Amino acid sequence: MYDLSVIIPTFNEEENIPRIIEEVDAVFRKSNLNGEILVVDDNSKDRTIAIVQKLHTEKENVNILVRTSDHGLSQSVADGFSHASSDIFVVIDADFSHPPALIPKMYDEIRAGNDVVIGSRYMDGGGIKDWPLKRRVISKGATFLGRLLFPDISDPVSGFFAVRKEVVTGAPLKPKGYKILLEVLGKGTWENDKEIPFEFVDREIGSSKLKFRTIAEYAGQVVDIALFSVLHRGSAGWKEWERVIKFGLVGLTGIVVNMGLLYYLKEYVGLYYLVASFIAIEISILNNFLWNDLWTFRTQEKQKLSSRWHRLLAFNLVSAGGVVINLGLLYLFTSVFGVYYLISNLIGILVAFLWNFIINRNITWIKKKTGRV
Template sequence: MTRYSLTIIIPTFNEIENIENIIIAVSGVLKNSGIEGEILVVDDDSKDGTVDCVRELLKTHPELSLIVRPDDHGLSQSVVEGFQKAKADIIQVIDADFSHPVELIPKFYSAIKDEGYDVCIGSRYTKGGDIENWPIKRRIISLGATVFGRVLFPEITDPVSGFFAIKKEVVYDADLKPRGYKILMEVLGKGRWENFKEIPFTFRDREEGESKLKFSTILDYIGQCTDIGVYAFRHRETNVWKEWKKVIKFGFVGISGIFVNTGILFALTEYIGFYYLVSAIFAIEASIITNFLLNDYWTFDGGNNSRMAKKWKRFVSFQVVSVLGVVINLAVLFILTEFIGLWYILSNIAGIFVAFIWNFFINRNFTWRRG
């Protein structure tokens, strides 16, 4: 029996236009790269001839395996069953429709096997990545899903990618509850991993067949994100929880800044006699400074880096982001109050929330980014 070092999972449903070509293409990549790979097609009981085509190819492709799932259909469910049946310790997931460039498979394999990463993700949104031939509506939906996913995984530029590779141990005995199309989110949220690598790629819309994106897919995705968040809170050992601890700390620091701001505003105005707007300028700057120091030493552990030049760089970045956050807060307050007719107090609360999201994610990914 051949000992495989890589299992490539191809989930399918009515892919008769693509299945033979994708299997031949993947087989060619494995042969040319010298990788002992298994091609595992997991099909949702297609009725268009996909299964018959794969069964015919089994006669000439010993590296090919087929699983037909008569029940509990869904791309994510198919991939999870592929995880369970994979014969190799490294697993790659790709679409059957050539949306994912099969020639990059050796790079994913090398990232896991040679470089030691637990997860390798094909990203459309990192430098060098792109999307071809998508209408503006689908781009907006995809970008929205990605931004929503980055709430859970701020460091990953494309957490909803369907093109990824993992060590099998990442999902071993993981409490995966697959739904919809975003199986990578489930893996990242509930799997055991410490590091990851992103490889840029150009996503090309399917060459043949029809896209299966539906409104129910969006609802499944929202439910999945909620489930991952609840799971992280209950278990508190996942990478999601590590990130949410930063969000919580950042929030507490922000609350402390309100007290600093208010206290200094009151003291300078009532005891020193400054004009209240002048006092407000000093109060805002004081709260920005204290917020920076607390976030640097507590929230993001930047205090471990004692080089003063880098501290100043982080402080300047934090200052700019904070000022822009104030502008965003005021803009939301004005728009919701003047154009939507919302009570100004509620508008201000909404503005504070939007500004908080802005401040956290920009600071998380730029001011205190790793490296």
């Protein structure tokens, strides 16, 4: 039994495949890993298959799976999952876009208890080199859609990742297109993830197989995973969205506190409505912070801001921006457009809520995302 299986999907990679196999194998030797290399080829028309078959006779840890139907990158990787001979899988491209040197680190992170380890292009320390603008834009768009499903993950569509076997065995994967990782995250069973930054380098040899149809398929995949997440309460996607819903519910309690206080302070205490609103907003911020910290983000273990006072400070600063938005809109609608002040306030609250959610999600309660082991 191998320590890990490195799955390399290929289609017409005759120039790259011998070199990437050699490099991955060198990484195994250097790190003392007993690793398998499983090439999953979609019946390449060039010499890829012959080359790997020859290497297979020289090195017993090099295997190849040749597929003849259901052509596709994601399908190939999923087939690799079911044919690999170990409990830890690493998926890597054949074209040197992903650095094999990171494989041992990914392996260690899985051994340390993570279920999925993602090589991220979009976190501190990561990046993309030599990609044409068009590819960057497509990738950003795909990543944005993916993050709607997994807001905690900076690169949910990376092609370079490691996954524990149990995450994918029995998972109803419907692999299609290019983004197998998103499918694994959406349909697999996992708790802990870890991202490691890396610099994606565009291939020097051969050509990309990305087609327009792949992009269209991807949009369908996102919708499919969203539906799956809604229907399966235990799924990772559902857990992410549970927070969004909780944040919204907390926001609703904040609206009640805010509106109630504004009404009370204006009608009964007799304060000028803007002053009354200011006090109402401050108290609703406190209300929201406590509920979010104790409930919405309770399970968020690895906060960047580890003390509650720091989080309260961050939340307050973010909310200060929200206050400006709220007051500004209240004033604009009430004094400029002549709207009833409670209605104006509601508009102000809604816009400020959106602002608060997005910024706090990215600052106050974000998971730690450093490249440290």
